[in-house]
Amino acid sequence: MNAVNKPSSTAAGNITLQNLDDEEMVTYPVEAFLSKDYLEAEKRLLWPKVWQMADRLEVIPNVGDFFTYDILDDSIIVVRTAPDEIRAFHNVCAHRGRQLIDVPPGVNSATGNRRLFRCGFHGWTYDLKGNNTYILDPRDWAKRGEGLNPDCTSLTPVKVDTWGGWVFVNLDPNCEPLREFLGEVPRILDPFEFGKMRYKWRNWVVFDCNWKTGLEAFMEPYHVAGTHSQLLAYGDYYAYSKAYGLHGVSGFDERDPALRRAGGTSNNRAGKGADPRISTYQLARENWETVNNASTTWTLVEAARRLVDELPEGTPGPQVIAHWLKRAKEMDAQRGVIWPSISSAQMTEAGLAWHVFPNMSLLHGPTQALCYRTRPYGNDPDKCIFEAYSIERFPEGGEPKTEWTYAEPVKEKWGPVLCQDFSNMAAVQRGMKSRGFRGTLPNPHQEQKVTNFHRNLANMLNRGTPRLFRK
Numbered sequence: 332m333n334a335v336n337k338p339s340s341t342a343a344g345n346i347t348l349q350n351l352d353d354e355e356m357v358t359y360p361v362e363a364f365l366s367k368d369y370l371e372a373e374k375r376l377l378w379p380k381v382w383q384m385a386d387r388l389e390v391i392p393n394v395g396d397f398f399t400y401d402i403l404d405d406s407i408i409v410v411r412t413a414p415d416e417i418r419a420f421h422n423v424c425a426h427r428g429r430q431l432i433d434v435p436p437g438v439n440s441a442t443g444n445r446r447l448f449r450c451g452f453h454g455w456t457y458d459l460k461g462n463n464t465y466i467l468d469p470r471d472w473a474k475r476g477e478g479l480n481p482d483c484t485s486l487t488p489v490k491v492d493t494w495g496g497w498v499f500v501n502l503d504p505n506c507e508p509l510r511e512f513l514g515e516v517p518r519i520l521d522p523f524e525f526g527k528m529r530y531k532w533r534n535w536v537v538f539d540c541n542w543k544t545g546l547e548a549f550m551e552p553y554h555v556a557g558t559h560s561q562l563l564a565y566g567d568y569y570a571y572s573k574a575y576g577l578h579g580v581s582g583f584d585e586r587d588p589a590l591r592r593a594g595g596t597s598n599n600r601a602g603k604g605a606d607p608r609i610s611t612y613q614l615a616r617e618n619w620e621t622v623n624n625a626s627t628t629w630t631l632v633e634a635a636r637r638l639v640d641e642l643p644e645g646t647p648g649p650q651v652i653a654h655w656l657k658r659a660k661e662m663d664a665q666r667g668v669i670w671p672s673i674s675s676a677q678m679t680e681a682g683l684a685w686h687v688f689p690n691m692s693l694l695h696g697p698t699q700a701l702c703y704r705t706r707p708y709g710n711d712p713d714k715c716i717f718e719a720y721s722i723e724r725f726p727e728g729g730e731p732k733t734e735w736t737y738a739e740p741v742k743e744k745w746g747p748v749l750c751q752d753f754s755n756m757a758a759v760q761r762g763m764k765s766r767g768f769r770g771t772l773p774n775p776h777q778e779q780k781v782t783n784f785h786r787n788l789a790n791m792l793n794r795g796t797p798r799l800f801r802k
């Protein structure tokens with residue numbers, strides 16, 4: 332790791348948001364992806380301090396329903412304690428430390444319904460609120476002193492809150508409220524009403540790359556030309572990106588600055604081609620068929636298919652898009668799927684896809700989102716748990732039954748486009764170890780979201796510091 336020019340954590344100070352806004356050329360060191368020390372720093376300074384998406388609220392609809400969320404050595408139980416209340420606890424018995432709920436290797440998240448949590452070792456028992464309700468022979472502790480009390484026999488609580496139908500947990504008892512942590516994200520994304528969407532599918536797998544390598548494969552459309560070249564037949568993939576504090580967004584843009592964002596920043600845009608009635612359909616169909624039925628909806632594809640019948644030849648692109656979205660909204664309403672009202676200004680600001688710090692990524696439309704989450708796997712910086720899932724607005728009660736499914740990274744399970752993304756992951760991880768790699772050169776316009784991620788990590792961990800390239 333001693334190549335010339337390789338930036339290190341001892342390099343000059345971290346870059347600022349202003350550097351990103353100014354689209355200055357920056358670089359950050361590969362230790363963030365490769366070093367065990369960096370992973371140890373994440374274990375101390377990142378994961379115990381941040382709000383993390385644990386799962387969707389829909390997983391625990393009834394009192395007593397619970398799920399587990401594991402991050403490195405910590406396991407958390409999230410349980411519904413009342414129709415309008417959920418709580419979270421560390422998944423550990425107060426007696427001698429057995430995990431209360433077993434989460435065997437190969438299981439992503441344990442789920443079930445309990446009135447009581449009974450430890451499998453000596454039978455200590457807890458109610459849904461974490462109070463200890465049973466200890467065998469408690470008087471044995473009281474023979475020479477005060478004995479047991481709730482402070483030492485109850486479950487240890489974990490901070491929990493929700494946004495957009497997602498359950499977030501924070502292991503820091505003194506953390507800032509979730510809303511503060513999310514910054515501008517709720518203001519910009521609440522119009523999409525993610526809370527009314529439900530899981531359509533949810534898959535996971537283990538990859539031979541760092542959790543950041545895996546997540547960053549989905550943080551910018553700059554890779555589309557190189558990785559998904561077949562998509563260029565249907566659309567241009569030039570993108571902007573923008574930092575919002577801890578978080579960031581990317582969206583479609585135009586190479587010609589005079590046309591900036593004129594074609595729409597989201598996935599619902601005209602395709603490439605002379606006749607937008609046809610190209611819009613082709614792009615929507617391609618997205619539907621190759622991105623595992625998740626980056627758009629069947630209604631949008633079907634409404635796009637009808638554009639040639641419903642609009643005269645020569646209809647300008649913006650009118651085609653307006654008609655398409657109006658028709659799709661009507662078609663969905665007929666089957667009981669009511670679109671949220673999102674103004675075109677809101678749609679533009681919301682862009683294509685968000686990174687919610689640290690490990691959540693979502694690509695959204697009015698009635699769907701394709702989301703990603705990655706986590707470290709064991710103590711190995713070269714491995715991660717990778718998850719992708721689709722949520723969609725269904726007619727009342729019409730959502731499918733889903734569970735976290737281990738899925739080999741093959742086309743049949745994930746669709747061809749995601750498999751193209753997967754093909755980069757281990758190769759990036761291996762490549763960054765090369766002594767010939769001089770350090771990253773993220774695109775200042777299109778990959779700001781990734782750079783901002785490392786800027787924020789560096790602020791938290793005090794290492795892996797991005798710096799201006801010229802210094």
Ligand code: FES
Pocket residue numbers: 424425426427428429450451452453454455
């Ligand atoms: S470790 Fe749980 S009852 Fe002993």
Ligand SMILES: [Fe+2]
Pocket residue numbers: 548549554555558559748752
């Ligand atoms: Fe991709």
